[in-house]
Amino acid sequence: MFPERFSNLPEYAFPRLRTLLDSRPAGGDVVHMTIGEPKHAFPAFVPEVIAENMAGFGSYPPNDGSPQLQQAIGDWVTRRYGVTLDATKQVMPLNGTREGLYNIAMAVCPEEKNGQTPAILLPNPFYQVYMIAAMSVGSQPVFVPATRQNNYLPDYGALPEEVLNRTTAAYVCSPSNPQGAVADKAYWRELLALAEKYDFQIFADECYSELYRDTPPPGALEVAAEIGADPERVVIFQSLSKRSNLPGLRSGFVAGGVETMKRVRQLRAYSGAPLPLPLQRVAERVWSDETHVEENRALYQAKYNAADAVFDGVPGYKGPDAGFFLWLPVEDGEQAAVKLWTETGVRVLPGAYLSRDVDGDNPGQGYIRVAMVAPIDEMTPALITLRDCLYM
Incomplete structure (x- = not known):
C-alpha cells in the first residue's frame, strides 16, 4: 500500500542526530551549531511592512x-x-x-x-x-x-x-x-x-x-x-x-x-x-x-576571520570561501560529534549525514559540519572549545 521508492531512505539528518546524541548527557552548557538557521537580526522594517499590509491575509x-x-x-x-x-x-x-x-x-x-x-x-x-x-x-x-x-x-x-x-x-x-x-x-x-x-x-x-x-x-x-x-x-x-x-x-x-x-x-x-x-x-x-545585506555580510566576514584564527595550524583546516558553515576534518564524524557532545555540550552534525555511500565510500565520513550562525561572541568560545576537544 505504500511506495517502494522511499522505502530505503535513511533517517533524515536531524532526527538521526537526535538518535545519536539525545540518550547521552551533555558534557557542559549546550551550544547548538547544527542547523543553518541565521541568528543575526532581520531588517528592522519587516514588522512595519507586515502591519501595513495585514488586510492581505484576508x-x-x-x-x-x-x-x-x-x-x-x-x-x-x-x-x-x-x-x-x-x-x-x-x-x-x-x-x-x-x-x-x-x-x-x-x-x-x-x-x-x-x-x-x-x-x-x-x-x-x-x-x-x-x-x-x-x-x-x-x-x-x-x-x-x-x-x-x-x-x-x-x-x-x-x-x-x-x-x-x-x-x-x-x-x-x-x-x-x-x-x-x-x-x-x-x-x-x-x-x-x-x-x-x-x-x-x-x-x-x-x-x-x-x-x-x-x-x-x-x-x-x-x-x-x-x-x-x-x-x-x-x-x-x-x-x-x-x-x-x-x-x-x-x-x-x-x-x-x-x-x-x-x-x-x-x-x-x-x-x-x-x-x-x-x-x-x-x-x-x-x-x-542592500544596506542590511552589507551589514549582515560584514558580520559573517568577521566570523570567517575568527574561525581562521581559532583553527590556525589545525591540519586539513580550510575556511569557507562563502556561506556560514565550517567543514572540519576529523577521523570519524559520528565519533567526533559524540565526543564533543559528551565532553563539552557543543552539538555539531556528522558529515556522513549529508552524504551517501557510493561503492563503499562516503565523502562526508571524515568531517563534521559546524554552523556559524550564533553571534560572534557566542560562536568564538564554542569554536575554541571544539578545537581544544578534537584537535589539541
Missing part, C-alpha cells in the same frame, strides 16, 4: 507572486548579475526555496531519455531535497563526490558517457553547503558546455551567494548570458533566509527560461502554495534593499 495571494514582487526580484537579478529578465515570464517567488528545488524536477524532467531511465546528477555531500526530487520523478540520483581534491565541486564531466547520455538535470550548489566552496566562471562555462553537449538542464542553488569573504560569487545565469547559452539551460534558486536572516519568512524565488518557467507556473497552479500577500510585500521591500 485574500488569496497571487499564485505566481505579485507583479511588484516579480519586478523587485527581476531588478535584483539585474543589479547583482547584469542579466535582464522578463519578470512576468521568467521569475516566480517561492514559498521557501526548498519548494522550488523539489518541484523543478516535477515540472521539467522527462519520464525517460534516449529510451532509458533518466539520471539526475547531485553533488555528494548535498542538500537532501535534491535526492528526493530525483527519486520522486522516477529518475536515478547519481551521487558525484565533491571533495577537497576537486575543490568541493562535483566533476560531472568525468562521468561515463552512458550516464551523461541519459542525464536530464544536474544540481549544483554554489556557494556549496556544507563546504562553502564557490564555482568560478570557468566551472560554470565547462558545465554549460557539458549540458549543451548532452542536452540537460542545470539547477543552480545559489542561496548562499550573498555571504562571502570579499568577491561576490559569479552566478549561473550571469555566465550563461555572457557566453550566449540557451536561456532554458539554467534555472536558478535564491532565498531570503540567509541573505536577509529571514528563514521564517519562507521566501525565495526561481528564475529561468520562458518555456521552463511556463511549466513551473503550471505546476504551481495545481499543487503549489504561494506566499501570503503581506509576506510578499515584505519580500518586495527586502529584495530592494
